[in-house]
Amino acid sequence: MSGRKIAVIGGSVLVAGCLTAVGLYATDTLPTESREAKAGASVPKGPIHPNWDTAGAVLETSAVEEASASSTGDLGDALEDLLDEPALGESVGVSVVPLGGGDAVYRTDADGAHTPASTLKILTGTAVLDVLAPDHRFVTRVVLADQADGEEVEITLVGGGDPLLASTEDETSLPGAASLDELATATAAALDDAGASAARVTFDDGLFSGPAVDPDWRSTYVPGGVVGPVNALSVDGARATPGMRERVDDPARTAAERFSDMLDASGIDVRGDDPERVTADPQAPDLASVSSPRLSTIVEYMMSTSNNDVAEALFRHVAVGRGQPGTSEDASGAVTDVIAGLGVDMDGVRILDGSGLARGNTVTASSLVTVLGIAADAERPDLRPVLTGLPVSGFNGTLADRAVDNGAGYVRAKTGTLTGVHSLAGLAVTAQGTVYVFALLADDADHGVEARAALDEFAAALVS
Structure with a gap:
């Protein structure tokens, strides 16, 4: 079986040699990201994306x-x-x-x-x-819920069910994945432009509903880190610490707390003890948003x-999308x-x-x-x-x-x-x-x- 050199980098399909017609595989190097993830962490990092041309078609069935x-x-x-x-x-x-x-x-x-x-x-x-x-993206937003006075506002962090949303850019699983620190920075800039120096943070995770832990799963799965509670406003896969197996009980509240800390660090005086779970007004204006990579x-x-x-997040998006x-x-x-x-x-x-x-x-x-x-x-x-x-x-x-x-x-x-x-x-x-x-x-x-x-x-x- 000589004559076929193959590799796949980051889900892109590259082609060389006699497999051009089939378009499944490609040439040159061996990615190591899966081995690295397996050896040193519980969250696989994103693949390498070399500047190679992708195949025009993945499968040309007429040429098979x-x-x-x-x-x-x-x-x-x-x-x-x-x-x-x-x-x-x-x-x-x-x-x-x-x-x-x-x-x-x-x-x-x-x-x-x-x-x-x-x-x-x-x-x-x-x-x-x-x-x-394939081009669909999941958007995590911050909306203006209320403006108490010229300097203090209430804002709501709204989950869009982005399954790759991370706390920071360093923790993202794929190039171009969204992060809370990016959203906090953009929100702080928008508030500053609006003349607001203080904010109360609430959060809305209502896109997904029902039990966060599937009743059909074994009771050991979530405590063992096999899967986390399913939530529309989850960061780092609902992990207590990015890259580790332990999961949090309330992913949305954890996300809102991390966002509040980041917003405060960006120069906005975040007031109130704990973020409150609310239902955002659909007409509330957006202050800032971050988007996931394409669904494909x-x-x-x-x-x-x-x-x-x-x-599990994509599973629930099928229902929401219908x-x-x-x-x-x-x-x-x-x-x-x-x-x-x-x-x-x-x-x-x-x-x-x-x-x-x-x-x-x-x-x-x-x-x-x-x-x-x-x-x-x-x-x-x-x-x-x-x-x-x-x-x-x-x-x-x-x-x-x-x-x-x-x-x-x-x-x-x-x-x-x-x-x-x-x-x-x-x-x-x-x-x-x-x-x-x-x-x-x-x-x-x-x-x-x-x-x-x-x-x-x-x-x-x-x-x-």
């Missing part, structure tokens, strides 16, 4: 080579042998199909319901892109890092409706959250493969970030340290892991240019290391 019947038959036999691995357990769903259509290469219990773990994020990312569009970039980040906090309350329950129905509306068979699919942490979630291997195929459709470029964000084996994201034999660089897939659950779903490209869409779900796999190795062997077999 078709596999011969004999080759697919041999491949099916090889995959059958690999699935005999005892570590995968007795409950396995698999679907492998050529990208762009054609007969399935391999299926076993492809329509059976299985626990997806984080491969559910494929559905979350697809749904939010379909509802909000956020989805790529979520897919690559498997960030649970981002996934004019429904921003609750987990409403989001469940909204995402289900959106995915069904794309033409996906939802038999066996049950969506309870956006991250895949809820063990009551179920998907089918066929449903994942169908959604990935839709995201690759030339008629749906708006869904493409679901694919461009997929980790690349041996190179980045949650597959940075996972590659078997000649599989490094040729497999792009979303991982999924819970205790006893191991899954992998994505794309694999052969030396001949054939691209396969695949999903493997094993939800009775108690031997984690061996099960993960079996998944990687399966994916590598698709490209050999």
Whole structure:
């Protein structure tokens, strides 16, 4: 398999050599951000963005080579042998199909319901892109609530559900992500221009509602730092200290307190003991605002890092974007409706959250493969970030340290892991240019290391 040099930097897809037509991969260097995050912190930092040209198209399905019947038959036999691995357990769903259509290469219990773990994020990312569009940005605002006199005003910090909002620019996860210190500086300047030297700070986190901790999660998830309370005004992933696992109980109040301290440090006399939770007047004029990166970039980040906090915020945005309350329950129905509306068979699919942490979630291997195929459709470029964000084996994201034999660089897939659950779903490209869409779900796999190795062997077999 010589002749293909590949790398993916920061979710941008770069192209060289014989993969230009397929457009999945690119050349030159190996990103290290995932390894660094894994070794030294609990919050992965943003990827490097070199000044390289991106591919004109991620997938040109018309240029994909078709596999011969004999080759697919041999491949099916090889995959059958690999699935005999005892570590995968007795409950396995698999679907492998050529990208762009054609007969399935391999299926076993492809329509059976299985626990997806984080491969559910494929559905979350697809749904939010379909509802909000790739260019959408989440805005955190400060509005003028009341002007008591010429010098003192009341202002309200309004959360827009930005899942990457950080305390400071140094703590941002991606280039261009918004921060509270940036907002505080802009607010102080606006108040100074208005002749106000003192302010009382209130906050509005009402965009999302319902339980902040999903009742379908295990009780250990939030205390253990696996995910934080879901809130529309959260900074640093609701962490007590940026980069650490401990989460705060009230993310919005914590954000408002940090903002107040920053505003005070910017020269505004912040009065009052504790910020009050309020409902902002929709007609209140904006004083300052900061915006998130484009939704396409956020989805790529979520897919690559498997960030649970981002996934849960985007999950609720699907409901809000459809004019429904921003609750987990409403989001469940909204995402289900959106995915069904794309033409996906939802038999066996049950969506309870956006991250895949809820063990009551179920998907089918066929449903994942169908959604990935839709995201690759030339008629749906708006869904493409679901694919461009997929980790690349041996190179980045949650597959940075996972590659078997000649599989490094040729497999792009979303991982999924819970205790006893191991899954992998994505794309694999052969030396001949054939691209396969695949999903493997094993939800009775108690031997984690061996099960993960079996998944990687399966994916590598698709490209050999």
